[in-house]
Amino acid sequence: MKKILLVDDDLHILQLVTIHLSQAGYDVIQAKHGSEALERLQEEDIALAVVDVMMPFIDGYTLTKEIRRLYDLPVILLTAKSQIEDKEEGFAAGTDDYLVKPFEPKELLFRVQALLRRYAKEDDASVIKLGQTIINKRSYEVKVGTKTLLLPLREFELLAFLASNSMRVFSRENLIEHIWGLDYEGDARTVDVHVKRLRERFTNLTEDFHIKTVRGVGYSLETKR
Incomplete structure (x- = not known):
């Protein structure tokens, strides 16, 4: 079962997204802010991270940069912002995808599945086993x-x-x-x-x-x- 790291200080979002991803067969690891997320990343074998932009301690952009520096896994940013400048900042930080709140949980699920498929194909092509x-x-x-x-x-x-x-x-x-x-x-x-x-x-x-x-x-x- 693939583990998805969900990082958001909004308890409603945490609960809602956890329910939908769990029903789709994923193991959801929750974190309420960036510092906690980095701890979970050290403890768990995370396949993909869903990260809110506006969080205390470490914002989503900074957390995404840290994930990119330390791990090789896809990141989806969640944000209430829809301006092109905000999207530009997100992609510059290294996110693979961007979803604006409010969003349909099914749309997030589709994006999670698409990114995991893409990364799996890249991994198959990039790993040689002897x-x-x-x-x-x-x-x-x-x-x-x-x-x-x-x-x-x-x-x-x-x-x-x-x-x-x-x-x-x-x-x-x-x-x-x-x-x-x-x-x-x-x-x-x-x-x-x-x-x-x-x-x-x-x-x-x-x-x-x-x-x-x-x-x-x-x-x-x-x-x-």
Whole structure:
């Protein structure tokens, strides 16, 4: 059951929206202001946040910026304001959608469902799983079991590209074109250096994959069958 964080200092809104989202199968986590919302975010695995703009302590714009800085989840802003300048401020803060009060709870539900579908599709496309190894192209992280690695950019891009095309052989020139670009003026042997570094990082860490040298051709990432 996906958890929705609902942040509003209006108890009527909290109760009304909670009823409709709960009936649709979501687990609603309530917070009455921004500070409490940040606590809930630390405690719970939140899939989406619905945030009121006008709140004490931390307003919705500021809270949205904090969510954007710390988490990767969609945000819907609720506000009584409908001026274009207010919407501009909301989108500048990083909100994914904007709903003006008063609103129909069903409309909010439709927007929640649409955003969750969109994020799910993005997650599917951005996450590569090789056994217990997870390569996340959005966060640029590689997780091997409980260990998280942050690789230098070119190493990450090379690993992600090979993993996305596992069991295919690429020449050094192919890899230079895909990772470094057509205007790269360095030696194609830079690929060898990056492959060597990746092997040093992962050979003793996981058996989920290995980067094989195909003599006279280039490299291929092979996965454990």
